[in-house]
Amino acid sequence: MAEAPPDDCRPLKYSIHKFSTFSSNYVPELKYFRNILEDKPSNQGSRWSSDSNNPPQYLILKLDRPAILRTIKFGKYEKTHVCNIKKFRVYGGLSDENMILLLESGLKNDTVPETFLVKYTVAGHQFPVRFVKIVPLQSWGSTFNFSIWHVALGGFDEWTMVQKCINWYTTYREREAIRLCLKHFRQHNYTEAFESLEKRTRVTLEDPRLTRLHKMLVDQGDFDGCEQLIGEAAEEGLFQQYIRQQEYKPQWTPIIPNPGGSSGPPPRPGMRGGHQMCIDTNTQTIYLFGGWDGMQDLSDLWSYHISSQEWTCITRDTHAEGGPSARSCHKMCLDPERRQIFTLGRYLDSALRIPDNLKSDFYMYDIENNKWTQVTEDTASLGGPKLIFDHQMVMDVEKRIIYVFGGRVLTPSRWEGCVGGLGLDELRTNNYTPSEAIFSGLYAYHVSTNTWTKLRDDCSGNSTGPQDIKSRIGHSMLFHSGSRQLFILAGQRIKEYLTDFFMYNIDTDTVTYISDGTRKDSSSVPAAGFTQKATIDPHLNQIHVLSGLSKDKDKRDENVRNSFWVYDISQNKWSCIYRNEQTGESYWSKMQHVEPCPRFAHQLVYDDVNKVHYLFGGNPGKASLPKMRLDDFWSLRLCRPSTQQLYQTCVLLIRKHRFSELARENSVMALKYLQTRLHSAVDHSDPQQVQEFQALATTLFQPQDDTSVGYVQAFPDDDSSSTPTTTDLGWRHTARSMLFDQLTQFFPEHMTQPRGNLVDLIPY
């Protein structure tokens, strides 16, 4: 997914400008050495080495000529080396004192040179650098010095083009400096200075609409006019950028079934783990089948109708109706157009793994006609997968093809009794994947022709070509109907937790790795080893991952983490929506109506039309109650503010401020305003807003406290002393300016004055 360097990048010559420290002979460039300018992987001495890894360490290179820097390449030694840099930053600038961050990354500890693309634009334009500063932060051998073997810089230094960039950049920075001054002068009421500067430089501080807002609000006090302007802005969609930047807030809601009539509580699915759910968004129905209740496999089929919040038991025993026998660790997928459900795979206790039982039976359920059909007695006999469990199955509804990937193949037991297979959705026996475990590959099933095709075998062994796929269990696989890609994430093999993430294009049969899992920054992607359930939203282009309890009993007490992540496919960016690291029974029993406790072997489905997730049951992994399973049912919504909510927020801010001005002038009018216009702006269903509203009333009857005003006017206009004062006019100007800042935060950045403040930039 990385951007390729431009083809016509040229090597840029440089010399060593400065360095923090160096060890003995490992100086970057003495008269007698050309260490890092040259790439000599076999020469142990050909490097810059700091004298320790105590911060700050740095190396500053000076380009022979100013240039647009595009790439930086680090050479390596011919063997791995403890001094290689695991984490570093690169800065660049026209002077060695003012630099901006161009790159933050790290090197692999191997022998392969690595090239990186660096930041080279600001505000949409290319900017030139003369100095490049490399700051090592961590070495691979954590107590060792840093070494840089070789650096090559690439970019463009053709002078006419670079000169244009320098000119643009100078003008850009000057303009930004002037804008900061204008903002400052306006805030502090240095009116004449503001006007002189604006006229002389002709720099625009902000979008004219916001200048109009400022005049209306700060100069004229036309509050109604402000509300109207903001309403128009909201309607134009100007708040969208702000909304998109807000974090999602997770909202879990337990779904309590409607209380029954006199016939007692209505039927609902019993506690289980290793079951399957799928959702038909067209009919807003969730289907649930099978599982393990702690004692035995189940074969009941249920449907849940979302709007009526009712469960219906379709079949108590599918087997009796020509459907699959009781099972768990099976997989299910749904075709919403033809209204068919398919199920494949199941787990077998080792005692039952005799060849006759090891047929991979494949069923289809016709929803319309409530009819089960055994499609195939053994898919393996048709070239499909053998009997597997803990695989993944998804459907390309448009082409009517089902994809099955991974899972472990059930083979005839070699031993009786205690040594069982690894039941990943069911912790029933000693969990054990024998070293000769076979993992199933990637298959496609054409429904219409009832044909199985094997697309990929498990590539075993260490050398993986870029088109090879490692099979696995406990992974997630999702189908993106728009781009027609399968997304495959994580999972495990024998004692090995995988952290890779790749796409398989079903039309071109190509594999593309999004992350090979080697450069893992543990805080910015979901952690490996925890049961994850994933869903996809092909419209918003997002993948959601819910991580929970580790299947591995040994790992379970460590890092138990309920966390929810969103992966933005277009931006290739993971965001953590929330992370709950709480452990302990008392905590989770308090939370039982607030958030589902950590678990595995549960099911998560996603309504991509209404943007709601549903979760049912699973195994809470209680060491004291190993047979206990859950039967709770939850919905999850990820919430962001809406345009209307933001508009209401602005109105409330404006009216609260209006109230505070009235309170200083005329308590009676203020009280009336509070009871009418301010009252109508409050959302009385929000307890916090109500509480604040009530507090405001009491302030009418208290002395004013001006120390609460956020910033103090250092040089007020009244020509009195030069100490800060809070005259009424001064207070009003300041308070209205603060309100202006609050209102404009919802507008897009390209429209507003700079967010920063001049005073905050002063160093000490």
Next chain:
Amino acid sequence: MAEAPPDDCRPLKYSIHKFSTFSSNYVPELKYFRNILEDKPSNQGSRWSSDSNNPPQYLILKLDRPAILRTIKFGKYEKTHVCNIKKFRVYGGLSDENMILLLESGLKNDTVPETFLVKYTVAGHQFPVRFVKIVPLQSWGSTFNFSIWHVALGGFDEWTMVQKCINWYTTYREREAIRLCLKHFRQHNYTEAFESLEKRTRVTLEDPRLTRLHKMLVDQGDFDGCEQLIGEAAEEGLFQQYIRQQEYKPQWTPIIPNPGGSSGPPPRPGMRGGHQMCIDTNTQTIYLFGGWDGMQDLSDLWSYHISSQEWTCITRDTHAEGGPSARSCHKMCLDPERRQIFTLGRYLDSALRIPDNLKSDFYMYDIENNKWTQVTEDTASLGGPKLIFDHQMVMDVEKRIIYVFGGRVLTPSRWEGCVGGLGLDELRTNNYTPSEAIFSGLYAYHVSTNTWTKLRDDCSGNSTGPQDIKSRIGHSMLFHSGSRQLFILAGQRIKEYLTDFFMYNIDTDTVTYISDGTRKDSSSVPAAGFTQKATIDPHLNQIHVLSGLSKDKDKRDENVRNSFWVYDISQNKWSCIYRNEQTGESYWSKMQHVEPCPRFAHQLVYDDVNKVHYLFGGNPGKASLPKMRLDDFWSLRLCRPSTQQLYQTCVLLIRKHRFSELARENSVMALKYLQTRLHSAVDHSDPQQVQEFQALATTLFQPQDDTSVGYVQAFPDDDSSSTPTTTDLGWRHTARSMLFDQLTQFFPEHMTQPRGNLVDLIPY
């Protein structure tokens, strides 16, 4: 030397505001924990622990009320711990986004809580903080997480006082912001904006004299007026602050004896190491006695007269004249008022260490009368030291007391032959300090009463009370006649290189440690293990340390370093004047008239009146020529610019600029100016100035290149396009402004406009 916290410091309450990461249960403050607010050294869980030591890690505390923060105390665990913080920074501010650095330090890895004073003033005033950010940089176990066990904050939070500070601070920052704007506007010729802002805020940009200089230079082009103003400033001493901030440049000069007449080269001391020199600054004479020439001890006494640059051999054999026998590793000191030289101690080969030879003979030489006297046959019999070598001896001339400290006591040999004593100034036998080596303590000798007093015994063992002194060899001891303190630095015991540095007050008999050597930042103090020679300047309050070759053959090939350091006693600050890490014979033979090669067993004396050091001879430690000694003689001056030099620099800058203006207007006049006024401003003995002068002449006949102008005018006054241009007026204003910046760099900071630039503060 650390400042004590103010007595009336109050504990400041705080809560946890933010933290970067945390490990499991080690959260700073959950509802259920009050971890770092409480000091529970026995509770392993009572701490904040980051989840790793990957940067950035931080912990932000929020004070209950804004306060002047004075102290921060870190509690510890009851045992040493790998997670203790070895290096950290503390920031503070009124908001959690704008903070300034208050402290950079580290904790000892022990069980003792440590309290630190923090920065609390800016521009001479106290400033308040609300947020305190602790940033761990290194832990003691380098791969481990950071842990903070307990933090207590102390300071003053009385509201009236703090509010005054907030007001002052707000006004201060506002003023600094305005000054940056004024500087920027003036540079860019935004005249009206400049005047409006200045009038409205009444902020002063700079000292009125510099405003006058600016007007004369930039507005009026009155260059002669500028030269005069600068001349007056120089005479007033306004350049002193700049001069004091300049680094010393070392200037070594080999002293080649005057060539003799027809009688051949004049006599001069032969090659030797382990000799002694002392200097009589009154008579500008250096005395040199004894030493080892590679084959035998010497007993010649020489004097060197500095101004005539002549050596005189006073005595070829002092022993023949009633003085000391041939010796080396003795110590000598001089009383310039009574014109007496004293010498004590010497080294004896192990074969010669029979009790009869082990008398500590003590001699005095009367310079006036050229007469040697044996003061005592054996100082030990009078309560003084036994026979020692590699000790230190200095004199309090005012009270006529000699101080002797350290050195190794020569004891009767227990073995014959190969196992000898440790001859530190003479590498003659196997260097070996037997584990039962005895080190001599601190003694005072009253010359007038011929009385010895022992002030301190060697404190052996590990537990040292604060008033105990560890004896040692190879150390330096200096007497500060002003403060009447002995300064003792470094040295070694048995296989242990000491890095401490302490003072002994001879009047109060108290020891004060300047550095106990434990928190050693290797790049900011002279390294241990290298022979250092030290001198003192009691007027400038400085100690000079010249480090050279390691005595230890094993260490010698590693870090050979010729380095010269200056310790500023009042500021408690070490500065490295230079460091030469070159090794190799070819390099040093090229340098033989430029800088003395690394050596040990040499001698260094200091003329504190003329500020010149002198160095003679020593052992270059050539493994191939173990008997070789040196006889080279050097002077060392540390140079800084003088007021007159700075004035000349300014005049040259002004005239060069004048020339460049003329060159654009009238080549003939420019040439004439070059030949007359500019020519007279050049120092024709300085080859670089001459070269630049000659280059200027050629520019008259080349086209102008405006890309050399440092900054580009983004918004020129000519109302043409908004791209940067370089009109003549614009160029002149810019070039004159740059000259103004160059000239004002020599003025004290409190007089000039801010050094920073508005544009450089813009973040990205």
